[in-house]
Amino acid sequence: MMTEEVEHITKCPECLSRNIDTDMTRGETTCIDCGLVLDDNLIDPGAEWRIHTMEQGQDRSRTGAPMNTMLHDKGLSTDIDWQNRDYSGKKINDSRTRSQLYRMRKWQKRARIGNSQERNLAVALAEIDRMSSKLGLPKMVREASADLYRKCVEANLIRGRSIDAVTAASLYVACRQCNIPRTLGEIGSAARAGRKEIGRTERFIKRELKIRLPVQRAADYLARFSSMLGLDAQTELVARRMCDELELRELDSGRGPMGIAAATLYIASVQTGRRRTQKDVADVCGVTEVTIRNRYKEIVNSLNLDLTI
DNA sequence: AAGACGAAAGTGGTTGA
DNA sequence: TCAACAACTTTCGTCTT
Numbered sequence: 001m002m003t004e005e006v007e008h009i010t011k012c013p014e015c016l017s018r019n020i021d022t023d024m025t026r027g028e029t030t031c032i033d034c035g036l037v038l039d040d041n042l043i044d045p046g047a048e049w050r051i052h053t054m055e056q057g058q059d060r061s062r063t064g065a066p067m068n069t070m071l072h073d074k075g076l077s078t079d080i081d082w083q084n085r086d087y088s089g090k091k092i093n094d095s096r097t098r099s100q101l102y103r104m105r106k107w108q109k110r111a112r113i114g115n116s117q118e119r120n121l122a123v124a125l126a127e128i129d130r131m132s133s134k135l136g137l138p139k140m141v142r143e144a145s146a147d148l149y150r151k152c153v154e155a156n157l158i159r160g161r162s163i164d165a166v167t168a169a170s171l172y173v174a175c176r177q178c179n180i181p182r183t184l185g186e187i188g189s190a191a192r193a194g195r196k197e198i199g200r201t202e203r204f205i206k207r208e209l210k211i212r213l214p215v216q217r218a219a220d221y222l223a224r225f226s227s228m229l230g231l232d233a234q235t236e237l238v239a240r241r242m243c244d245e246l247e248l249r250e251l252d253s254g255r256g257p258m259g260i261a262a263a264t265l266y267i268a269s270v271q272t273g274r275r276r277t278q279k280d281v282a283d284v285c286g287v288t289e290v291t292i293r294n295r296y297k298e299i300v301n302s303l304n305l306d307l308t309i
Numbered sequence: 310a311a312g313a314c315g316a317a318a319g320t321g322g323t324t325g326a
Numbered sequence: 327t328c329a330a331c332a333a334c335t336t337t338c339g340t341c342t343t
Binding site: 254255256259287288290291294 | 332333334335336
Binding site: 196203289290293 | 314315320321
């Protein structure tokens with residue numbers, strides 16, 4: 001089997017540090033020293049075959065293309081060639097056999113993309129792929145999202161909703177399931193549906209499919225937001241400590257994680273002398289300046305911080 | 310002039326009677 | 327089903343750097 005040469009990043013282009021951290025579960029490569037996110041589009045190098053029986057476990061060879069959830073029929077169907085030849089390439093002239101082949105082709109087409117559900121799925125999976133590419137999301141997320149969408153179709157949740165809203169919502173949920181959270185605003189920027197509609201649809205499919213998502217933590221957003229703000233690892237660490245402290249003392253309950261992430265980053269940027277404006281932080285974190293100010297006040301009060309610098 | 314601050318009203322969702 | 331409620335946003339006038 002051919003092994004593809006994967007280009008590995010060994011040095012940070014920003015600070016030239018060789019302290020690179022690769023987090024496979026998050027799909028992000030970050031520089032430990034300056035916090036720059038170097039690559040958030042890692043390809044999962046895991047085995048692509050699946051084991052169904054003991055024999056298969058021993059013998060890992062297989063034929064055919066790997067199963068691909070991004071194709072509406074998972075890439076597993078067989079095509080019937082349009083040419084009237086048999087498996088050895090000999091022409092089929094017998095009229096009975098030929099008309100039989102014709103019928104087979106016709107029914108195969110109907111079975112594959114003939115019904116509206118399958119056609120719907122084909123459009124949706126293409127849309128998921130498009131959004132994922134735009135957002136640079138790893139394959140793992142696309143497949144999780146495709147699976148979710150499939151479940152929505154099976155549960156008849158699409159009726160009355162747009163494909164765009166459901167694909168965007170399933171991508172949003174998939175991101176969080178894979179611990180690569182993206183904000184509704186980020187998903188919305190790549191989707192053909194509005195932020196509110198995506199949020200509504202997300203809540204709906206979560207309820208209908210009884211999906212429990214891992215609790216959102218402000219710390220999960222820190223690395224990405226910090227990098228987008230051009231902050232260094234030191235500042236991010238200060239913010240991270242603050243988040244941990246807040247979580248430990250349950251001072252973050254009832255507060256949106258993005259607001260906490262925004263406020264801690266803002267405070268940290270002031271403390272380390274790498275100040276960012278509230279507006280810059282707000283734009284990156286998907287909250288308003290007012291929310292930053294409110295969290296900021298609460299955090300400074302509850303942690304007894306002194307910001308007179 | 311840009312940034313920070315805070316009051317007030319509005320939005321969309323959750324909760325509990 | 328509806329009102330109360332909490333979190334967050336929008337808007338805007340004012341103060342600070």
